[in-house]
Amino acid sequence: MGYICDFCGDQRSMVYCRSDAACLCLSCDRNVHSANALSRRHSRTLLCERCNSQPAFVRCVEEKISLCQNCDWLGHGVSTSSTHKRQGISCYSGCPSAAELSSIWSFVLDIPSIRESTCEQELGLMSINENSESVGVPPENGNVSVSDQVTDLPALDRSFVGTSSIPESSSETRILDQPDGPANECLPKLYCPATKCPALCEDDNLYDDFDMDEVDLNLENYEELFGMALSHSEELFENGGIDSLFGTKDMSAGDSSCQDAIAAEGSSVGLVNATQPACSNAASADSILSTKTEPILCFTGRQAQSNLSFSGITGESSAADYQDCGTTSMLLMGEPPWFAPCPENSLQSANRSNAVLRYKEKKKARKFEKQVRYASRKARADIRRRVKGRFVKAGDVYDYDPLSTTRSC
DNA sequence: GTTGGTTTTCCGACCACACGGATAT
DNA sequence: CGATATCCGTGTGGTCGGAAAACCA
Numbered sequence A: 001m002g003y004i005c006d007f008c009g010d011q012r013s014m015v016y017c018r019s020d021a022a023c024l025c026l027s028c029d030r031n032v033h034s035a036n037a038l039s040r041r042h043s044r045t046l047l048c049e050r051c052n053s054q055p056a057f058v059r060c061v062e063e064k065i066s067l068c069q070n071c072d073w074l075g076h077g078v079s080t081s082s083t084h085k086r087q088g089i090s091c092y093s094g095c096p097s098a099a100e101l102s103s104i105w106s107f108v109l110d111i112p113s114i115r116e117s118t119c120e121q122e123l124g125l126m127s128i129n130e131n132s133e134s135v136g137v138p139p140e141n142g143n144v145s146v147s148d149q150v151t152d153l154p155a156l157d158r159s160f161v162g163t164s165s166i167p168e169s170s171s172e173t174r175i176l177d178q179p180d181g182p183a184n185e186c187l188p189k190l191y192c193p194a195t196k197c198p199a200l201c202e203d204d205n206l207y208d209d210f211d212m213d214e215v216d217l218n219l220e221n222y223e224e225l226f227g228m229a230l231s232h233s234e235e236l237f238e239n240g241g242i243d244s245l246f247g248t249k250d251m252s253a254g255d256s257s258c259q260d261a262i263a264a265e266g267s268s269v270g271l272v273n274a275t276q277p278a279c280s281n282a283a284s285a286d287s288i289l290s291t292k293t294e295p296i297l298c299f300t301g302r303q304a305q306s307n308l309s310f311s312g313i314t315g316e317s318s319a320a321d322y323q324d325c326g327t328t329s330m331l332l333m334g335e336p337p338w339f340a341p342c343p344e345n346s347l348q349s350a351n352r353s354n355a356v357l358r359y360k361e362k363k364k365a366r367k368f369e370k371q372v373r374y375a376s377r378k379a380r381a382d383i384r385r386r387v388k389g390r391f392v393k394a395g396d397v398y399d400y401d402p403l404s405t406t407r408s409c
Numbered sequence B: 001g002t003t004g005g006t007t008t009t010c011c012g013a014c015c016a017c018a019c020g021g022a023t024a025t
Numbered sequence C: 001c002g003a004t005a006t007c008c009g010t011g012t013g014g015t016c017g018g019a020a021a022a023c024c025a
Helices: A026-033 A069-076 A098-104 A106-110 A170-176 A198-202 A219-226 A229-238 A242-246 A256-278 A282-289 A319-324 A326-332 A345-365 A375-383
Strands: A015-017 A022-024 A044-046 A058-060 A065-067 A086-088 A091-093 A127-129 A298-300 A309-311
Touching: A015 A026, A022 A026, A058 A069, A065 A069
Parallel strands: none
Antiparallel strands: A015 A022, A015 A044, A044 A091, A058 A065, A058 A086, A091 A127, A298 A309
16 A cells, blocks of 8 residues: 555555545646546645655654654654654645645655656646645745745644544644734634644544545535525524534435535534533533534634634645635634624525525536546446346347447347 | 325446455465 | 465446335326
8 A cells, every 4th residue: 555656556656645545646646636626626745655655744854754643653752753853744736836846845856756747737726735824825826825834743743643632733723822813813714724734633533434525515505505694593593503404304315415514514603603602711612522513523712712713624625615615714714603683684584595495406406426436347347248237247148238239139 | 285196206226247455375 | 574376345337126206186
């Protein structure tokens, strides 16, 4: 596993894609993730150079090696090597060029295959899910931000390995500890711990059953259904919280993405509302984490409600995703969702009904594309002869031949 | 508004067999 | 300990049939 590219099986794998759970060489990474807009959004990071199977999240400056959390812990948890300087490794999406990769990972200049990487035509499509604050955004590269900040990762980072506690990175602490104020209101919006460091959640079984890719989190549906936080928050209060939302009959089991999406959003609104009066200290915030919605959505509250942070579940979700979601963004911005009731409730109700209608239509038209895991098997199945749709033994009579559409009987 | 019959939609099961992972040698 | 052989579970698509939903009188 690992080391050799999962796609071509030839080149040495360099990056890890969480969405595909695949180790890829740079060439295949570029090819695979330039296929379409969705694949471009896959969050990738360097592959751990020690175990060659997990995404790296730090670069040991002393040893010049990229390590996943586990290997970092094994290598730096004890002995004198624990004092090694380590540099956070950024995730990226899109199709970065060699220059862009070099800009975010200065150390990759040591790796010839990256120097050789070319994808100039895709310049500007890369986005970096940064481990630390952005320090510059080259105009020609849009949403690329760069940081080579070297940090000493505190022992605290390792303490949650194998536990179900919520990861708390140093950067998180840095953000959350900042004083409240207008200048900081935007920080939670940009902050997404799981995105910044996939490895932080990698060992956390808490998230094993939740995969953003699988549920295809559709933020557009959020806005359709939850465009008005007020009406929903009121409904949640009236109906006793998120359970009523989970029981919505409109949400068929097959449409798990919408269900999960709504669950996530509903949880965010509902929980914030329901717990807001008591959510003024760390203890109350922690209590949120113990609710049954924990696997779906995590909150990391530290100080006041304005510091409530939205924590993504997997590295796949990016800050940009949340920026797309008006309601969530509002929460992230620290604005109280329980703002004064609007006198135009009837109008909002009508709008909401329209939104639900649009959602239903959209849902009806929606088709889940089957994902083929093994192209070779598909190729074989495509040419196999059948009888009434069933495969038949080679040489037996058949009534359908995909190749010639002829019949033997 | 309710009921019963008809039509439409949805979804799981079925088939053979190459492939890949696990295990044994 | 690595290489090879063997075993066994998995996945693939078109069609069918039953269940559920939708529709209509």
